[in-house]
Amino acid sequence: MGGRSCPGAVPLAPIFLNLKIICQEDGPSGKVSQATMTEPAHDRFLPLFLPVQADLRAFIGAAVRDVVTREDIFQEVAMILWKKFDLYDPARPFGAWARGIAIRKILEDRRLQGRLPESCTAETLEALSHGFDADEAEASWKDREKALNHCLEQLPERSSRLIRERYHQNHSIERMAEEESLSLDAIYQILSRLRRQLRECVQRRLGLTFE
Incomplete structure (x- = not known):
């Protein structure tokens, strides 16, 4: 997509522009369509997505060895997260939700494109995701403890x-x-x-x- 953007698209932070998810190519014609999202939803999405994008890349990379394929899947998952953000339950960790979507996308790619090994099963990916869940839980607890100490000081x-x-x-x-x-x-x-x-x-x- 290069440096193109959608007319009327909500401005994004530079780091998010690099994810190429403002617009998407709509079929063979190459027609560009806008990934719509209201301003309030956009304001909530970025603070949740940016902290987990490195882990999301790592999760996909652990399951997908081919560099081009893993980047394609990451971009597609980012677009899905952006479009379906109104379905996100804030009571659930954002990283876990993102990995769930990534698992479905990885399995879909294996089924349709045949670019991934048969050993890349739903069970394998779920087990891998649980490992990330444990790391996130520890980080979340540390963040809460730090926040609580700050609040107590106030x-x-x-x-x-x-x-x-x-x-x-x-x-x-x-x-x-x-x-x-x-x-x-x-x-x-x-x-x-x-x-x-x-x-x-x-x-x-x-x-x-x-x-």
Whole structure:
């Protein structure tokens, strides 16, 4: 596609332009059609896709040895992710969703083009994907821990102290109520509010909430 773009296409970051998924060739005629996506959906797609694209390439590369074939499949998978982003469930890791689509595309290529070995089965690809799932889970936990520590640092001193006493030092609600000269219900309400604030802060840091 070279440097062509679609008329009226949503502008993309330079790194994403290189993926050649703004437009696609529509059949033998070479007619260029636009991969449509609303502005809000586009704004949500890039922050999710860019961090996982290297792993997605690695996943496809682990299953497909031929350089040209693996790049073709990667470009096709990227286009599918872009077009079907409205079907993505944000409660599910984006990388796992992307690999699921990649698996279907790899198997389709093997069936239609015969460019991949018979040993490249659905079971083999699923097992390979599970290995990536484990790596993502570890990275996700580290990201959450880092985000939580940042959010805790943003709390007022008293709020931070109450969180530490309850969840780090295992102080009882009764002890905290006595030390703060508050009722049990008041302590419960304070802790509930602080948990909600921390949860929302962590979600913002990780980009998990879409408006």
